[in-house]
Amino acid sequence: MNRTATVGLANRIFRSLHFLPVQRTGNITSLNTYRPLTDSFGRVHTNLRVSVTDRCNLRCFYCMPAENVQFLPRKELLSFEEITRFVECMVRRCGLTKVRLTGGEPLVRHDLHRLISQLGSIVNLRQIALTTNGVLLGQQAQQLFDAGLRHINISLDTLDREKFKQYTRRDNLDKVLAGIEVARQVGFPSIKLNAVAIQGMTEEDLISLGQFARDTGIEVRFIEYMPLDADQSWEREKVLYAAKMIRILSDGLCQLQPVEKRQKNAPAQSYEFIDGRGKIGFISSVSHPFCTQCNRFRLTAEGKIRNCLFSHEETDIRELLRQETAEDQLIDRVMQSVSAKKEGHEINTASFLQPERPMYSIGG
Ligand code: SAM
Ligand code: SF4
Numbered sequence: 001m002n003r004t005a006t007v008g009l010a011n012r013i014f015r016s017l018h019f020l021p022v023q024r025t026g027n028i029t030s031l032n033t034y035r036p037l038t039d040s041f042g043r044v045h046t047n048l049r050v051s052v053t054d055r056c057n058l059r060c061f062y063c064m065p066a067e068n069v070q071f072l073p074r075k076e077l078l079s080f081e082e083i084t085r086f087v088e089c090m091v092r093r094c095g096l097t098k099v100r101l102t103g104g105e106p107l108v109r110h111d112l113h114r115l116i117s118q119l120g121s122i123v124n125l126r127q128i129a130l131t132t133n134g135v136l137l138g139q140q141a142q143q144l145f146d147a148g149l150r151h152i153n154i155s156l157d158t159l160d161r162e163k164f165k166q167y168t169r170r171d172n173l174d175k176v177l178a179g180i181e182v183a184r185q186v187g188f189p190s191i192k193l194n195a196v197a198i199q200g201m202t203e204e205d206l207i208s209l210g211q212f213a214r215d216t217g218i219e220v221r222f223i224e225y226m227p228l229d230a231d232q233s234w235e236r237e238k239v240l241y242a243a244k245m246i247r248i249l250s251d252g253l254c255q256l257q258p259v260e261k262r263q264k265n266a267p268a269q270s271y272e273f274i275d276g277r278g279k280i281g282f283i284s285s286v287s288h289p290f291c292t293q294c295n296r297f298r299l300t301a302e303g304k305i306r307n308c309l310f311s312h313e314e315t316d317i318r319e320l321l322r323q324e325t326a327e328d329q330l331i332d333r334v335m336q337s338v339s340a341k342k343e344g345h346e347i348n349t350a351s352f353l354q355p356e357r358p359m360y361s362i363g364g
Contacts, residue, residue, distance in 0.1 A: 051363025120148035137179025214278035221281030
């Protein structure tokens, strides 16, 4: 075997062991240290949420303003190549294993399947997932699957057309339902539904969504309403807590029982109906924050690192990506953000201050 082939083989072995990553700089091959993204509380960050756009084709009242939304100019968005370069570096040098694409609505970003393919070629990136409102899923599901996507979360708060219009300010329920059906037919092995749980609103949708979970086998997950709405009208009294939802579903459909968590840092606690038909998840970000187990960080559409949804600080990496800066400088910048991560989101403290950026603009 000649020298180049030997170095190539060594590179592949080291990278697949995820042990001592190797970077090629010009024609010099240098060994780079492995730098896990550990914060000051010992949490290791292996899970990245990437927002690909802040644009959206819905206007959910708990997320976006009704009108006059100021979107980022297109030139400010990271390109697919910039996102891929960043993710590849994080995987190889920092042990990132999972990426979720989100937004805004990720499927309004032209040719999203190209990004999925690019990410799919990154060695040791174990999972690529997508969160979508499902409106464009019918058109794109096959293309996304062919590009390598396997995990989809679809957001749907109600099965009632009038309520859907009221919640999202758009008349698109049929498209979302069709999108879910196409995704099932295409054969995605992991499809979940997400619904925001709001007191005085979601109670009426619980039974029909629970029944949907039982009929389709798709897990429906209820996310406690968080203070990330554009109108800043969140109030604690508006949060519908998991405990109450479990009572309503158990009384109205069938007794729910908790399922043992397979991953300790999964935010959702799953329950199953005791007759074995259907699963429901609860993401109790307000009543039972999972901050102590949090392994997530975020990249906004315009290239800012956020160490928490509720953070008030961001760290810009776009210019570093555009200048093709040395990797260690990029990692230093990410570490700077991760190191500053607080112990928890503090929603339940008197000093809590809602972040200025609402959910759609951060990337939920
Ligand atoms: N547009 C896509 C969608 O709706 O799935 C992806 C982005 S959206 C911001 C991601 C998730 O955040 C959705 O499941 C949405 O329901 C959830 N979300 C938005 N605002 C929220 C809030 N104030 N509290 C809790 N969840 C929220
Ligand atoms: Fe758009 Fe998703 Fe926000 Fe609804 S929750 S407005 S679909 S970004």
